[in-house]
Amino acid sequence: MLARLESGAASQIILEANAPIRCVTPSGPQAVSQQTLTSKQVLALVGEMATADQKASVSAGRDIRFLYAWNGQQWLVEQDGSAPHTRLTVQKHVTVAEPAVAPAPPAPAVRRYRASDVPFEEAADTAVTRERFEALLREQVRRGAADLHLRVGEPPILRLGGDLVRIEDQSTLDDASVSRMVRAIMPPKNLAEFDANWDTDFAYEITGVSRFRVNVLRDRNGAAAVVRTISATTVTVEEMGVSPEVQQLCALTKGLVLVTGPTGSGKSTTLCALVDLVNRTRHDHIITIEDPIEFVHQSKKCLITQRQVGVHTQSFKSALRAALREDPDIILVGELRDLETIAMAMETAETGHLVFGTLHTSTAASTINRIVDQFPADRQDQIRVMLSESLKGVVSQTLCKKIGGGRVAAREILIVNKAVSSMIREGKTMQINNIIQTQRKLGMETLNDALTHLVKTGQVEAEEAYVKSAEKKEMASRLRLLGYNLDGLAADD
Template sequence: MTPSGLQQVSTQVLSQSQVLALVSELATPESRPAINAGTGIRFFYRFNDKQWLIQQDEDPSLTRILIRRWVDRDATGTPTAGADGTTIRSRATDTPSGPFTSEDEARAALEKLLRIQVSRGAADLHLRVGEPPIFRLGGDLLRLENHVPLTNEMVGSMMRAVMPEKNRAEFDEQWDTDFAHEIEGVSRFRVNVLRDRHGTAAVIRTIATTTVTVEDMGISPEVQALCHLTKGLVLVTGPTGSGKSTTLCALVDYINRTRSDHIITIEDPIEFVHQSKKCLITQRQVGAHTQSFKSALRAALREDPDIILVGELRDLETIAIALETAETGHLVFGTLHTSTAASTINRIVDQFPADRQDQIRIMLAESLKGVISQTLCKKVGGGRVAAREILLVNKAVSTLIREGKTVQIPNIIQTQKKLGMETLNDALLGLVKSKTIEPEEAYVKAVEKKDMSSRLRLLGHNIDAVAGEE
């Protein structure tokens, strides 16, 4: 069973590589590092409205994959996990009975939830007052059944048990904070703690313990070629939770394997941990190793960098320094929360006062080398896949940027497919044609919905139910 339907399997004995290749057809992005390593494979897959556990046999002498319907039972025979698409069932031992008596107890309770998160293959864990823990699995939110609703004291205690001292002070003063947490041998996590109308809340995202590769991510050779540049600005954009950090991780890993340079990353917080391979890698976390993105970026110029990754281009000054750095012989990677290549350019220009915008357009026209705008889509059968709009800046695009005619950029992308460019709608339609995503999902994720609607109808897809809601 694959996302495209049932697939015939040979009756001959399969080699290890063949077994892993078959499993990779079903795999989520989070499980691919384990598949590449050939050990510790465990993830969930939805098929025919049922959930299946795909897990590697513990016997190290062979590569055997066990696939079974996910209905686990506790000692009393009560189901502890199911495939109803709305809940993840918990054992009694997963459920604290009340307020914690110590910080160690609160930390243990949180880490038990995080282990469930990793074992289920969930991307995020939401903690909210008045709700049980909620996991995002395959794009859907699933409540942990049989778990008592969390109280403000429980959420606050769990968060403070893992929160660095600096972040405690920041949370007390500003009422939200970001930091990273790691359970050795399990995973790293990106944590955001906030306050809402009910009290303390948190969102905790799983970060793969191993770096992902451009091969895992399906990144095109044309985008990989951007990693060989010696100077310029490359932007990865998209809404929150669209996988920007994962794509940047893959690009940094590719550089680390193919070049002999000094890479400096400036992040908040550090997500993927890179080990130096051919490159020397320096990773700095805002708040822990530097005061701000702009101060770290300014200091980086005195630290003999070749490539600089800026986790987020948050403000005018950071953007200005990044542009200057890209112009003066360094390759700079950064992220923005924009949905298309054209809107990315407009967002950068609009950050500046009107009297500086012409100068910024000239700087962008000279330094911008590529924009990868991506969004995550729900896959048929479970999991998620990225659809990417790709803009590679050539002379024609530079001219449009310089003259402020960004509205014409989609036309350039459309007519320059042979160079590796692709519009978001084309990427989404490609996923529909390969039966990787449903037509309705493509329509929902499209920015240019009128164009997407007409093109889906030409392919014979009826999306009236979804289009009518827009």
């Protein structure tokens, strides 16, 4: 690869964790290997070029910067300290000739920025700023908060047990401080995306603490961010309380299984538990397509390939199309965002693959309607037929505040049988709720059934169950029969 740099075919080599080796060419970065490197592999490659004196910084994985001699030329090996994970570059070292006259007095020290950086106050130190940000993330994990909010004019705010709580000993943030913190951890690609589109998503990890999903945006006051905690370890179906009937969907060889719910309802965590069950019980190839990668799965009985949109693939659609040539058995699509992705997921499910996906819908019936309504009217009958044959189950969930703290999931469960398939094919989705109510012995359950159970078992307050219900009139009747007074709540829908 150094020969490519020497010839001018490339200007830089990029060695980065969670990515293949890449060369920067006039047309942009190009992968020159198929294998995705780990942080240890990156450091091992660089360690081969380091002298004995330089190996200490390489082993520590910090402040790596040295010259490597090859073919009569010196090559600069340098660590990108702004990257959230191990990232090093190799490029030709250009020396500057000494001036013939005495140099002028040195100018005041000015911070140097890479082309991917956007300047902010030059006195700001990226390392110190990153440490401050990571201190907030550590506090988020220590207190068991689901999210951290950074907003101009507010101190850092945590979501604890479903409520937003301001961190009392933290000062109010301004636009400059929020911008510094988010830019200190943003990968170069996301820096460019944020500057172009004013919002971006990426994953961040503090080794030994947790992984985080970060969304950076701009609002009327300036920069803002929401950081969600992702468990450092995968969760299991047993820990999540996933019913045996839903677990049985993981034994299917083909079909479409959807986990739905509003934003922040725990869809990713439930999918993680289902993938972990497959990983422990089958001998298959699982491909996940996510934006960003949240839970990191280690291959157990299965082989797992995880791809991140924008890092390892251009889009959900292109990754799903490519996955069919990668010998998959199970494919997880992090989000069914558009018509083409939905159509491709159904076709993939019909052709002998098990496909997991998510949608932002609140009930099983609304999930089916959402999929059908994505398509033009002249194609909807065909889509209903396809969906009736490919759809195997829908888990629609919402998170409720638990009595005593924490949150618990209430799940509506639809297991697709012949009766449900017929309803989908004929467009009678309004009757699906009745089928769920009459087929409880098959493991089906309405959202109101799940909420009522949580109230009866003392896990959730009646008011919380009413607020989370999608069918509030029926829920109010159930709760009044149980002896609860709902006079303080809004009028029944």
